[in-house]
Amino acid sequence: MDMISVLDRIAQRSGALNLTLSHVSQEASGSRDLIRNWQRRARQAGGKFGARPDNLTKVADVLGVSYAWLVGGDEAADVQPKSMKVRSPLPAATASIDNLDIRIDVIAGRVAISADLDEEGLKDLQERIPGIIAVLRR
Structure with missing residues (x-):
């Protein structure tokens, strides 16, 4: 998997949602450094390393996109949120x-x-x- 492309899609979708990468990292993993660590590893390995699928799935969930779109950029994949998890309970x-x-x-x-x-x-x-x-x- 080309992590440079994955990171580009993460940045693109985060920007569209007006979310910082550290916020997305925190929501997905409990650590503000998840995506920053991926960026560092991608630079060191020329983009050729694999992030754990469970972490990629969590990031996709936070961004409201499908795993397929996140890792492959599949244009046919769902890029609009079907439902979003919200941390704090909100009334209707x-x-x-x-x-x-x-x-x-x-x-x-x-x-x-x-x-x-x-x-x-x-x-x-x-x-x-x-x-x-x-x-x-x-």
């Missing part, structure tokens, strides 16, 4: 974001977002989901 909430009425439910650490939208509103919400998720993860 209804919110309005620039006239978008949405409902956010958190059940057993999973977030479900529902809304009654027209096509334009749906497109607007899809663009905002990474930011919403980033706020929920804090």
